[in-house]
Each structure stands twice: as structure tokens, then as C-alpha cells.
């Protein structure tokens with residue numbers, strides 16, 4: 001996938017990384033850039049979405065979330081671009097410069113390493129939460145908008161856990177190609193409910209960590225959460241036999 005890396009390198013050439021790093025820090029360790037993904041990479045990601053439609057797992061957790069997800073394992077089986085984008089050196093270097101952290105891959109068994117979230121039915125949403133790290137180190141989340149709608153807004157509160165700074169509310173519509181990158185333990189966020197009559201919304205989510213080890217007990221909790229709230233029991237626990 002050298003072509004992907006070259007395309008990403010080219011698209012990042014003119015970005016002022018120092019300014020973006022300052023924006024990330026002053027913005028509560030959240031950075032949002034519209035038109036981040038160049039058109040050819042956006043189209044390649046949409047082609048992956050087309051290939052993965054049959055792999056969507058619908059889930060519903062009362063009062064917390066409702067929607068569809070495609071796990072890293074399903075993407076590895078049926079996708080061609082999203083996994084390569086996760087491992088793209090130019091993207092990783094950019095995110096490391098913005099965050100000031102060395103960012104590692106999640107281990108291959110983590111279904112959340114990269115995934116698709118789909119909001120396709122009225123009422124689909126996710127309630128207020130942090131992207132809490134189950135790993136020993138910190139966890140950063142990258143969201144890339146693929147398909148936009150009007151009613152599913154990405155709302156967040158920055159500095160909620162920072163007593164030295166005032167909490168501020170923000171909200172975004174995650175247009176196709178938009179990047180949102182944040183420190184998962186620091187950003188309180190949600191996606192508002194999809195309205196009746198609105199179209200679908202799709203985002204890619206990626207998880208980067210500073211330490212990819214996890215206590216076995218926390219791995220179990222993480223797997224149970226992923227099985228019931230995201231990808232299904234078979235996808236999370238059914239792969240042990242190499243299925």
C-alpha cells in the first residue's frame with residue numbers, strides 16, 4: 001500500500017503540524033480538521049464500506065447506544081483499505097506529532113483497533129461517554145467521517161476533567177473526510193439520535209495506544225463490552241479456534 005502512504009504524505013505536506021499540535025493542546029486535546037482525507041482515499045474508504053455492508057452487526061444497549069458496527073476482524077476479512085490506513089506510516093507520524101506521544105497498534109485480537117460505526121435507523125445514537133482506555137497506557141481515538149447526515153451530531157465537552165480550565169461545549173457534523181482526533185480519557189462525548197426521515201451516517205473509528213499491554217481481567221471486561229455493545233459474541237469470542 002505504498003500508494004496509500006504516498007497519497008497521505010502528499011495531503012499532509014502543506015499542513016502546519018506545529019500549529020495543529022498547539023490547537024490540539026489548547027482545544028482540550030481534541031483536534032478537528034474538515035477535508036482531512038483527500039478525495040481518492042475517501043473514495044477508497046467508501047469502496048470498503050460497500051464491501052463490508054453485509055458484515056454490519058446491529059446492537060442496542062438501553063439508554064446508552066443503538067446502531068451498527070463492523071469490527072476490525074470483519075474489516076480484515078472483507079476490506080482492502082481501512083486496515084492499511086490504520087498502519088499507514090505517514091498518518092501515524094502525523095498523529096504522533098499532534099499528540100506528542102508514541103502511538104502503537106492495538107494487538108490483533110482487539111476488535112476495536114479499527115471499526116466502522118453506522119447510524120442507519122431512527123433513534124441510532126451513542127450516549128455521553130469517555131473512550132476509556134482498558135490498556136495500561138493512554139488511548140487516542142481517531143474518527144474519520146465517511147457519510148454525513150444532519151441529525152447525528154458529534155457533541156463533546158472539552159476540559160471536563162481539567163479543573164484548571166473551564167469546560168466548553170462543541171459540536172460537529174463529521175462531513176465526509178473530516179478528522180476528529182482526541183485523547184479518549186479526556187473527551188466527554190456523544191452522538192445525537194438519528195431523526196426520522198434522515199439519511200445514514202457512517203464513520204471510521206481507530207484506536208491508538210501508548211502501551212498495548214492489558215491486564216487479563218481488563219481484557220475480559222473489554223471483550224464483554226465489545227461483544228454486547230458493539231460486534232456480537234461470535235465476532236469477539238468465536239475466533240479463538242481460528243474461525
Ligand SMILES: [Fe+2]
Nearest residue numbers: 129130131189
Ligand atoms: Fe466514543
